[in-house]
Amino acid sequence: MGSACKAVAVECGVCAGAIAAAQVRGVLERGVPVLIAGIDGFSATDLRAIHAVATAGERPVFLPRGTAYARCEKVLRGFLGSGRLGPIGHISCSDSRAAGEQAASGAGQLIRYGGGHLEEICSLLGASAHNVMARTDEQNAMAQAYLELDGGLHVHYSGAMNASTDSHGLWIEGAKGSLRTDGASVWWRKRGWRFFVPVHYRRAAPPLSARRVLDRVLASPTSGTDDRVALGLAVAAMI
Numbered sequence: 001m002g003s004a005c006k007a008v009a010v011e012c013g014v015c016a017g018a019i020a021a022a023q024v025r026g027v028l029e030r031g032v033p034v035l036i037a038g039i040d041g042f043s044a045t046d047l048r049a050i051h052a053v054a055t056a057g058e059r060p061v062f063l064p065r066g067t068a069y070a071r072c073e074k075v076l077r078g079f080l081g082s083g084r085l086g087p088i089g090h091i092s093c094s095d096s097r098a099a100g101e102q103a104a105s106g107a108g109q110l111i112r113y114g115g116g117h118l119e120e121i122c123s124l125l126g127a128s129a130h131n132v133m134a135r136t137d138e139q140n141a142m143a144q145a146y147l148e149l150d151g152g153l154h155v156h157y158s159g160a161m162n163a164s165t166d167s168h169g170l171w172i173e174g175a176k177g178s179l180r181t182d183g184a185s186v187w188w189r190k191r192g193w194r195f196f197v198p199v200h201y202r203r204a205a206p207p208l209s210a211r212r213v214l215d216r217v218l219a220s221p222t223s224g225t226d227d228r229v230a231l232g233l234a235v236a237a238m239i
Contacts, residue, residue: 024050028050028053028057031057033226044107047111047231051228051231061231062227068095068183077177078125079179079186080172084174085174085175085176085178086175086177091121091153091156091168092156092173093159093169095158095167096166096168097163098160098165104159105138106142106143107136107138109136109141109142109159110136110237111235113159114143115231115235117157118230119229119230121147121170124154125130127156128149129155130148130149133147133230134237144156144158145157145158145237148234168183176191177191188228
């Protein structure tokens, strides 16, 4: 990876869950961006310490995740900005993963997926979270999170890692109607209508591959995009 990293003026350390959190912090303190591949191998205390070092030194941290709403972001932003929803009353999001018994973890869901989803929702709504609460049910590999945002907005998030298939859904409820998306397509239902109608339709995105993760990491130093906010939201939610 050496020559590729130099091409974008960044060195990239790749760390697995088996590597001690102290080593990850040491890499960040040296100014090297880190891609944490096995993030659910760290404890909540380890992750808080890693996030503190990355934030204090403005060191990029990357997680092996995709962006949930990149394929329909323009449509969602346009619809939210049009005023057709009216004042927003509630936002709910659910994410289910067929992770298998070995990877099924409620806390792992928050770290690997939930934090990123919550970050994107805040960005779409143009609001920051000022209170984050969560609970996990490790026996059933489930997580619940609740965010209070600027402007009195509330987000309820539920995640699971023991589903039979992967699925995702975001619902934004307004005084004039409801908007929902699965991350690829967008549907709208005006208040009083019986059914949702599609306003944007695309096929589901392909699975996130190692190549796509590395492509995002290598492109990010020029765009300033990394996962510190997503990691911070997930860590804040973990009690």
